[in-house]
Amino acid sequence: xxxxxxxxxARRRARAAKVxxxxxxxxxxxxxxxxxxxxxxxxxxxxxxxxxxxxSFEHAVRRSALQxxxxxxxxxPPVASSTTS
Amino acid sequence: MGCDVAVAGGExxxxxxxxxxxxxxxxLFRPESxxxxxNRSPARVVAVSSLFAHALQVALDMAAETEGLVDxxxxxxxxxxxxxxxxxxxxPELALDLNGVVKAxxxxxxxxxxxGPGFVSVGGDLAVRGPxxxxxPAGGAICVLAGGLATSGTASRGAHLVDTAxxxxxxxxxKQVTASxxxxxxxxxxxxxxxLLGECGxxxxxxxxxxxxxxxxxxxxxxxxxxxxxxxxxxACT
Numbered sequence: 670x671x672x673x674x675x676x677x678x679a680r681r682r683a684r685a686a687k688v689x690x691x692x693x694x695x696x697x698x699x700x701x702x703x704x705x706x707x708x709x710x711x712x713x714x715x716x717x718x719x720x721x722x723x724x725s726f727e728h729a730v731r732r733s734a735l736q737x738x739x740x741x742x743x744x745x746p747p748v749a750s751s752t753t754s
Numbered sequence: 755m756g757c758d759v760a761v762a763g764g765e766x767x768x769x770x771x772x773x774x775x776x777x778x779x780x781x782l783f784r785p786e787s788x789x790x791x792x793n794r795s796p797a798r799v800v801a802v803s804s805l806f807a808h809a810l811q812v813a814l815d816m817a818a819e820t821e822g823l824v825d826x827x828x829x830x831x832x833x834x835x836x837x838x839x840x841x842x843x844x845x846p847e848l849a850l851d852l853n854g855v856v857k858a859x860x861x862x863x864x865x866x867x868x869x870g871p872g873f874v875s876v877g878g879d880l881a882v883r884g885p886x887x888x889x890x891p892a893g894g895a896i897c898v899l900a901g902g903l904a905t906s907g908t909a910s911r912g913a914h915l916v917d918t919a920x921x922x923x924x925x926x927x928x929k930q931v932t933a934s935x936x937x938x939x940x941x942x943x944x945x946x947x948x949x950l951l952g953e954c955g956x957x958x959x960x961x962x963x964x965x966x967x968x969x970x971x972x973x974x975x976x977x978x979x980x981x982x983x984x985x986x987x988x989x990a991c992t
Binding site: 734735736737738739740741742743744745746747748749750751752 | 815889890898899901936940943962963965984985
């Protein structure tokens with residue numbers, strides 16, 4: 670009777686040790702995974718950026734889209750008219 | 755296009771064919787036009803012609819340039835429209851109106867068919883090949899040496915320019931705004947933006963080096979510095 674209670678106690682300790690060992694393994698794996706994801710070369714750390722020109726550059730180029738024409742004082746009577754469109 | 759057309763130095767039939775081609779594609783009053791077909795389509799992505807894609811891309815560029823003042827959606831949603839190659843993507847309920855750029859594009863293309871000195875004018879939107887003396891709204895005249903000249907306002911067609919911020923007809927303090935551009939397109943977009951901006955119009959054009967002439971409701975004339983300098987300092991054309 671005393672012998673079987675010692676065996677049961679040993680089994681309980683073994684089960685508890687297995688649970689702790691599994692939890693510790695999962696924790697170490699998780700820490701290593703996150704560490705690799707954020708620090709190891711080759712792992713994406715953020716959203717992919719397009720390779721095209723940045724929008725600020727495109728905006729600056731577009732700013733010059735409207736160009737002035739060339740006008741001067743009249744030399745002769747008008748042959749055309751710019752009325753409201 | 756429902757406007758007076760004047761041609762000098764070019765073949766009238768050729769110019770008429772160019773203008774007719776643009777009107778057939780972009781008229782809002784023709785059910786068979788490509789623009790009407792696109793606006794009727796319930797699909798989010800629609801295949802369009804290269805001409806349509808080009809005009810729409812120009813319209814979107816000008817919307818960006820004017821920060822939405824000249825907007826092909828007329829409701830401030832131009833950034834939701836995308837064109838890639840021949841594919842147009844937009845919400846099906848979003849109707850397009852390319853009249854803000856199409857007439858000027860047609861005039862520029864028509865003027866390109868003029869071989870020697872001359873001009874093409876459609877409803878007062880003008881593109882020149884060589885110096886042309888042009889009468890201005892409310893009196894006066896200038897010589898357009900190169901590029902285009904356009905006038906926008908309410909004198910001829912009433913309050914047809916839409917303030918995209920409100921969706922209603924603009925109540926600008928100006929009656930007519932005339933602008934000079936490197937092309938008729940540039941001049942037309944600049945004139946529309948100058949008109950829609952109201953009191954800020956002269957400075958907005960000035961900041962871009964674009965000559966602008968503004969006629970107020972009472973007939974008073976305001977010229978920005980670029981217009982004044984160009985018409986005062988440059989020798990008269992021959």
